[in-house]
Amino acid sequence: MDRPEGLQPDAAPQKPRAMGIELPMGADPAAVRKRVEAMEMLLERSFRIPGVNVPVGLDAIIGLVPVIGDLISSAMGAYIVWEGRNLGLSRWQLSRMGANVLFDALLGLVPIVGDAADLVFRSNTRNLRIIRRHLDKHHPQTRIIEG
Template identity: 70%
Template sequence: MPISQEQFAQIAKDIPGMGNDPQAVRMRVEALEKLLERAFYVPGTKIPFGLDSIIGLVPVLGDLITAAMGAYMVWEARNLGMSKWQLIRMTANVGIDTAIGAIPIVGDAFDLVWRSNTKNLRIIKKHLDKHHPGTRIIEG
């Protein structure tokens, strides 16, 4: 039995993190940043890494995939109404990560150090804290 567009919209709205409101956007970009940058730890250390470093090991295709995931964060920021300057900074972060990440071996090491998605998350959080203070989460 198919559901109507309105029913689908209501279901999506009720699922945490699926709406277009600033709180849902914050939840999505925080989850994506954690997955891409800090989902795992180098065994025996406290050095975090994520799918950005793992997928980036696949030449060319891996870097394109992680660039697309980083571009999604920029798209979410644009939907929040962030300034062109902020969007340019975020795009530059993804571009630098993609360009240097594409270099064999050096790029893979660079992915562990240059965390473009973490930098972009900071820019988004700063915007949200200023323009949508209700989305602020107390981190412990």
């Protein structure tokens, strides 16, 4: 069988990378933690506003597009809730996470005020905090010591 040029017979498949972070594809808690943290960074802290040094992500940028932008950012936020569901978070935790995404979506529907609110109310960061607490309690081996 002919192999494409440059492909080694023993080459392991590459893990997907986003923003320089390897994204594991497994269902284990450590893999989910890395994916959720990468999604939160993409949505909330991927860029800095020059001059004021405020972190901004795709959530705020996409939210500038009326209605469609808010739907897209809400769908991306719902992905974090879905990952939380797969981790076995309680109904209360999932309800809080869903309420965060819903509140962010409703704020985004208000012109101008909703766009400014995206910089203050970071639903994805709040949801990541809920997932981290769950993982730290139920899967302590996934803890990452940040320096």
